[in-house]
Amino acid sequence: MYLLNKIYALLGITIVAVSSVVCPFIKVPLMGNWNLYQTDVMLFCITFGILSLLVMFFFIRKIQLFRMGAYLLLAWSILAFLGVYFKINNYFGLKLVDGMLAKTLHLKWGWLVFFIGVFVVLFSVRKVKEIQ
Known part of the structure; x- marks a missing residue:
């Protein structure tokens, strides 16, 4: 059985979403800093697609799917x-x-901020030992 820490899950999803829009990922001369959208649009779209799946799994309370989605986000x-x-x-x-x-x-x-958010999402799910 798995237990989802909701505060950490939402915090991690928020960190990943905000960092990919706001934080600089690449410094390009004469053009400045680029975020994930400016770096590659497909990377941005797929990342937000995975994040939207995580949010959907969070709200329909499918913890096992949320866990697999967190590993998918990490990969x-x-x-x-x-x-x-x-x-x-x-x-x-x-x-x-x-x-x-x-x-x-x-x-x-x-x-770095992006990966911190990914690891917060990943570690928001933990396995609970069942007592017999």
Whole structure:
């Protein structure tokens, strides 16, 4: 049996949602800081799709589905981070140009806040030992 800490679940969902809109994820020269939407629209849409599933599971009280959705959010966040990182380092496929691009584009602190929110959502569900 699983127990959902509702305050932590809502706090984590809020942190992920707000950080992906407000926090800087990449620093682009001459353009400034980009949030997740400016970084890649599909990453943003899929992230908010997973968050909307988590909110739906929260309100219909399906804790097992919420737990699986939290693991899906974690896997998607890691995949999104790796995708952005490798896209920065291998954009053109030319070693010289990619090296210069990787030195000018920098990952920012928004990823840290994003992952903190993901881990708060993940740890809001815990297993309860049943007493016999």
